[in-house]
Amino acid sequence: NKIGTKGSADYNESTDFKVRWVHKQDPKARPKSSFSADVYIVSSNYNKYNAISSNEYLSNTFQSSIAYQTSFGNLFNFTANASHNQNTMTKIMTVTLPEFTLSMNRVYPFKELGKSPKRKWYKDIYISYTANAKNYMSMPDSLYFKPGWLDNLQNGVQHRVPISMPIKLFKHFTWTTTATLLDRMYFKYFEKEWVNDTSMPQGGYLKTDTIHQFRNVFSFDVSSTITTKLYGQVNFKKGPVRAIRHVFTPTIGFSYNPDFSSDFWNYYDTYYDANGIEQLYSMFQGNIYGSPPSSQAGRLTYNFSNNLEIKVPSKKDTITGLKKVKLIEDLTLSGSYDMAKDSLNFSYLSISGRTTLFKNLSVRYSSLWDPYILDSAGVKQLNQFEWDVHKRLFRKNSVSWNFSLSYSLNNDTFKKN
Numbered sequence: 001n002k003i004g005t006k007g008s009a010d011y012n013e014s015t016d017f018k019v020r021w022v023h024k025q026d027p028k029a030r031p032k033s034s035f036s037a038d039v040y041i042v043s044s045n046y047n048k049y050n051a052i053s054s055n056e057y058l059s060n061t062f063q064s065s066i067a068y069q070t071s072f073g074n075l076f077n078f079t080a081n082a083s084h085n086q087n088t089m090t091k092i093m094t095v096t097l098p099e100f101t102l103s104m105n106r107v108y109p110f111k112e113l114g115k116s117p118k119r120k121w122y123k124d125i126y127i128s129y130t131a132n133a134k135n136y137m138s139m140p141d142s143l144y145f146k147p148g149w150l151d152n153l154q155n156g157v158q159h160r161v162p163i164s165m166p167i168k169l170f171k172h173f174t175w176t177t178t179a180t181l182l183d184r185m186y187f188k189y190f191e192k193e194w195v196n197d198t199s200m201p202q203g204g205y206l207k208t209d210t211i212h213q214f215r216n217v218f219s220f221d222v223s224s225t226i227t228t229k230l231y232g233q234v235n236f237k238k239g240p241v242r243a244i245r246h247v248f249t250p251t252i253g254f255s256y257n258p259d260f261s262s263d264f265w266n267y268y269d270t271y272y273d274a275n276g277i278e279q280l281y282s283m284f285q286g287n288i289y290g291s292p293p294s295s296q297a298g299r300l301t302y303n304f305s306n307n308l309e310i311k312v313p314s315k316k317d318t319i320t321g322l323k324k325v326k327l328i329e330d331l332t333l334s335g336s337y338d339m340a341k342d343s344l345n346f347s348y349l350s351i352s353g354r355t356t357l358f359k360n361l362s363v364r365y366s367s368l369w370d371p372y373i374l375d376s377a378g379v380k381q382l383n384q385f386e387w388d389v390h391k392r393l394f395r396k397n398s399v400s401w402n403f404s405l406s407y408s409l410n411n412d413t414f415k416k417n
Contacts, residue, residue: 093138106127241311301335326355
């Protein structure tokens with residue numbers, strides 16, 4: 001692109017480009033694998049000077065994806081992805097190149113152990129595995145391939161191994177205990193230090209050094225849940241409603257993770273700020289897969305799910321003469337109690353629900369309710385219950401409603417007319 005007269009002060013010359021590539025593999029070519037590509041990369045000013053349609057001229061976001069999937073041994077699934085997201089107004093380009101995922105289907109290591117005709121609990125223990133590796137970068141497009149551009153690269157490898165043991169209790173209860181092992185593999189970590197400088201407004205600044213060295217970050221957590229289903233139904237011989245059916249699904253659980261900020265793990269460090277107060281920080285904060293939790297947690301969790309439906313007369317059903325109408329597809333109450341905390345042990349009470357009206361109108365509801373009072377500024381929770389101060393169990397924190405309507409028009413819609 002040449003703008004202005006060559007040799008004049010306002011003369012400007014730049015090079016722009018556009019790459020467009022679409023590819024889709026025939027599923028019959030390789031039944032166990034697939035490859036697809038949808039690439040659309042443009043330089044910031046390409047459409048400003050070279051657009052061939054108003055739609056191109058007005059477009060400012062572009063996305064690309066390349067994906068390869070395959071499976072082998074009826075046990076493993078492998079995917080490789082590359083993606084790109086670009087905004088020509090903000091000049092920010094985000095690139096993931098590449099990302100690999102290897103997952104293993106459930107394996108029952110003790111299923112064939114012993115020849116007892118009775119079903120043993122240990123035969124239901126199963127193990128699965130997922131590995132994920134990613135290179136990720138997000139910065140202005142003008143900085144790519146410039147000196148030091150690789151300093152913005154974030155990468156890492158994460159291994160996840162859940163081991164689950166489901167047990168059937170008294171025929172009607174399912175008790176599932178899961179231990180999840182997580183291993184993060186990083187190639188850099190961070191060290192922070194407060195540097196005193198009287199020329200700065202805050203009296204100094206926080207210095208962060210990037211240490212390029214391989215570190216293995218291991219963590220784990222344990223959870224256990226018990227669940228069942230309770231059914232209740234009331235039938236009526238006459239009237240517009242012939243039956244009311246309620247399904248209640250209670251789930252009680254417990255989860256635990258240790259404090260990974262202790263010196264034993266060496267995942268966290270401290271520095272002293274301008275006021276001489278010791279501050280705890282994670283040496284892996286900002287890395288692509290995060291860092292282990294910095295506090296111990298032992299949570300008792302509860303989840304109560306409800307489904308309500310009725311049966312009404314129907315002329316279309318020639319067998320039973322009835323049809324089901326769902327009044328509430330799901331209404332769930334959930335929350336937790338953290339035994340490891342010394343205060344504010346109860347979490348928010350979460351209430352969510354969904355249903356469908358007139359076959360096309362979807363309604364969703366969600367809300368959070370706080371059992372604790374707030375300070376005089378209305379910002380911070382205090383360790384006093386709403387019931388003790390205001391004689392109410394909960395205080396409304398947030399409520400949201402979502403309505404969505406879908407309707408399809410096709411040839412069958414107009415056939416009667």
